[in-house]
Amino acid sequence: xxxxxxxxxxxxxxxxxxxxxxxxxxxxxxLDLRSEAVQIAQARGATVRWxxxxxxxxxxxxxxxxxxxxxxxxxxxxxxxxxxxxxxxHPWEMDHxxxxxxxxxxxxxxxxxxxxxxxxxxxxxxxxxxxxxxxFVIRAADQFQIPATYVHLTHNPVLNAGGDAELPETYADxxxxxxxxxxxxxxxxxxxxxxxxxxxxxxxxxxxxxLFAYNGIRQxxxxxxxxxxxxxxxxxxxxxxPLDRDLMISWGRGVREKGFELFLDAAAQEKGVLPxxxxxxxxxxxxxxxxxxxxxxxLLSGQDDRVLAAFCxxxxxxxxxxxxxxxxxxxxxxxxxxxxxxxxxxxxxxPAGVYPELIDDGVDGVMAKERTVAGVAEALxxxxxxxxxxxxxxxxxxxxxxxxxxxxxxxxxxxxxxxxDRHFTVIGRSAEPRA
Numbered sequence: 001x002x003x004x005x006x007x008x009x010x011x012x013x014x015x016x017x018x019x020x021x022x023x024x025x026x027x028x029x030x031l032d033l034r035s036e037a038v039q040i041a042q043a044r045g046a047t048v049r050w051x052x053x054x055x056x057x058x059x060x061x062x063x064x065x066x067x068x069x070x071x072x073x074x075x076x077x078x079x080x081x082x083x084x085x086x087x088x089x090h091p092w093e094m095d096h097x098x099x100x101x102x103x104x105x106x107x108x109x110x111x112x113x114x115x116x117x118x119x120x121x122x123x124x125x126x127x128x129x130x131x132x133x134x135x136f137v138i139r140a141a142d143q144f145q146i147p148a149t150y151v152h153l154t155h156n157p158v159l160n161a162g163g164d165a166e167l168p169e170t171y172a173d174x175x176x177x178x179x180x181x182x183x184x185x186x187x188x189x190x191x192x193x194x195x196x197x198x199x200x201x202x203x204x205x206x207x208x209x210x211l212f213a214y215n216g217i218r219q220x221x222x223x224x225x226x227x228x229x230x231x232x233x234x235x236x237x238x239x240x241x242p243l244d245r246d247l248m249i250s251w252g253r254g255v256r257e258k259g260f261e262l263f264l265d266a267a268a269q270e271k272g273v274l275p276x277x278x279x280x281x282x283x284x285x286x287x288x289x290x291x292x293x294x295x296x297x298x299l300l301s302g303q304d305d306r307v308l309a310a311f312c313x314x315x316x317x318x319x320x321x322x323x324x325x326x327x328x329x330x331x332x333x334x335x336x337x338x339x340x341x342x343x344x345x346x347x348x349x350x351p352a353g354v355y356p357e358l359i360d361d362g363v364d365g366v367m368a369k370e371r372t373v374a375g376v377a378e379a380l381x382x383x384x385x386x387x388x389x390x391x392x393x394x395x396x397x398x399x400x401x402x403x404x405x406x407x408x409x410x411x412x413x414x415x416x417x418x419x420x421d422r423h424f425t426v427i428g429r430s431a432e433p434r435a
Contacts, residue, residue, distance in 0.1 A: 004046040006423075007118035008037075011107055011125040011133055013055050016069045016081060018062075022331070023126070023155070027052065029218055029408050031073050036409070037416045044424055049118065053082040053110045055103060055129070082110045100132045100172035108136030115146045122423045124189075126153035128169035131176040134186050138179065147427035149185045151419050152176050153213050154195035157326045157353070158202050177203030184426050189213030189415060191329035192354040211418045215329045216408030217338065223305035224338045227313055235310040239300060245274045247317045248348075248380060251308060252324070252332060254279035254286060254301075259323030259350070259371075261289050264297045266376035270384055273318070276311065278303050312339035318391070319346045319366075319383045323376060327353040333365070334358065334402040342399035344392045346383050350376065364398035 015027035030037075034050055041048045052073075073079040087102035107123075107130060115121050123137050134150045141148040158173045179186040181203055189211045190196035199205050227235075236243060248267055252258045260277050264286075267275035275297040277286065282301045290297045300307075311317050320336035333347040333355075347364075349355035350371040359365035368379035383391070 005049065005117065005119045006041055006046040006420075007049050007051055007114045007121045009051040009053060009111060009114050009121055009123045011053050011084075011110075011123070011130045013057065013127055013129060015052065016054050017066050018054070018057050026215070028069070028073075029216075030412060031077070031079060032218075033409060033412055034079075036413060040413065040417050041420055044420060046420075046424075050079045051082060051110075051114050052079055053084050053107065055084045055086050057086050057088075080114075082113070084110065097171045100129055100169075103129050104132030104134075104136045104172075107133030108140045111137045111146075111148065112140050112144065115144070115148070120147035120423070120427050121149075122419060123148065123150045124153065124419070125150070126155035126191075128156040128172050131156075131169075131172035134179050135175050138183060138185060141185070149187065149419075149423045149426050150179075151187050151189045151211060151213075152180070153189040154191050154199060155328060157195070157328055158198050174203070177205065180205050180209050187211055187419075187422060189419070191215050192357055194354050194357060195328050211415065211422065212411075213415045214411045215331050215406070216411035217331055217334055217402070217406050218408050219338060219403065219406075223309055223335075224341075225309075226341060227306070227310055232310045232313050235307060236314060239298075239303075239307070241276070241298065242274060243316070245316065246272060246384070247274050247276055247311065247314065248319045248321055248383075249276045249278065249311045249317060249336075250321045250323070251278035252322070254281060254283035256285075257325050259325060260286055262323050262371070262373060262376055263321055264290055264293055264295050265373045266380055267297065267321075268293055268295050269373075269377040270380055273380070273384060274298060275321075276300065278308065278311075308335075309339040312336050312345055313341070313343065315344070317345055319348050319380065321348040321376075321380070322355070323350050323368075323371065324355075325350075325352055325371065327355065330354055330358070331406060334406045337395065337398040337402045340395055340399075342392075342396040344388060345395050346386070346391050347398060348376075348379050348383065360397075360401075362394075364394055364401050366394075 012027050014024035038048045074081050084106045087099045111121055111123060125133055134152060137150055156169060180188045187209055188199050188205055191213050196210055250260060250263050264275055267273055278300045287299055290299060322333050336347055346366055348366045349359045350368045352371050359367050361367035366379050366383055368375040
């Protein structure tokens with residue numbers, strides 16, 4: 001047992017009050033692996049206390065899931081929870097620069113509170129809403145002589161599709177980029193090579209100031225278990241899915257950048273294929289768009305992982321299609337692969353964001369030549385025309401690659417090891433306060 005008391009403080013927008021997407025799952029997975037992470041710290045002479053600070057957005061608040069998270073990690077576990085008031089007047093407002101400043105200031109105050117019972121603090125954040133927090137954390141560390149380091153995970157792109165920096169996030173990200181370039185205490189954790197290249201291109205961050213933080217999947221999750229064929233059929237039939245047609249599916253948050261309109265447009269050109277879109281909540285705008293196309297597309301909302309698995313395991317589901325314009329670290333295609341289990345489902349993506357890292361075109365998936373209706377339609381057509389044996393070989397290759405590169409335990413413990421090693425190296429050189 002080590003004598004150094006290390007506080008690990010994670011800033012998040014999801015995970016406890018709000019449970020709506022992949023960020024919440026990452027937070028939960030990190031907390032479930034904390035005993036193994038503690039062993040890494042203990043080998044370096046430290047004990048660990050875990051802290052979560054969450055922006056209390058009303059969007060996506062689920063009291064049942066909050067009660068579950070509270071019981072599992074706060075009451076029965078050893079995690080401390082810190083509430084951060086949402087500076088926005090309304091939950092549907094976009095984040096603006098002043099919101100990033102407000103969240104950053106709140107983050108600095110939380111760090112001071114956490115440091116009262118710690119010898120040093122390792123802070124981990126993601127998303128541009130917390131990019132400014134690094135400045136406030138480092139300033140607080142200077143003023144109160146607190147040994148601290150900060151790792152910002154590259155959740156948000158810092159370039160748009162046209163190559164121009166976006167606003168207002170770019171202001172907050174530029175503060176992070178400057179600190180990561182010049183202050184040894186601030187490091188970028190890259191969730192994909194695409195994101196690492198962006199941060200290096202925009203902010204000139206050297207390789208030595210970046211850490212591996214690749215995303216992963218709990219591959220032992222029950223959602224990847226095989227479902228009996230008759231139960232798969234019953235699930236789909238209960239949802240009104242026509243079982244005499246080939247299907248293609250897509251899922252994710254119901255926002256325009258995810259490309260669901262593009263999916264419906266492209267799928268409409270394959271008359272024998274039924275496109276299915278699953279969103280967490282009802283999506284009236286997409287429903288109206290589907291009607292305007294005269295598309296037979298089936299739009300579902302609020303379905304759980306077992307329904308997704310049933311679609312992926314249905315023999316007539318030919319493809320899982322993901323067309324986001326700037327996905328930075330998506331694992332949705334890998335989840336589709338694991339749910340399918342190498343039985344013939346093909347993952348289709350577009351040449352944008354992280355997808356080129358996830359798909360080896362023609363080997364373990366299909367990559368559209370361009371992110372257009374014509375480009376995606378051509379990719380979908382190639383799957384329809386593909387012999388079943390070729391689809392099966394492609395899905396097996398995807399399964400092998402996912403199992404090899406997307407294990408969450410392996411990836412997170414590697415990341416945490418790098419974070420802790422750098423933390424103790426840096427605080428050993430950072431005893432003097434900085435101006």
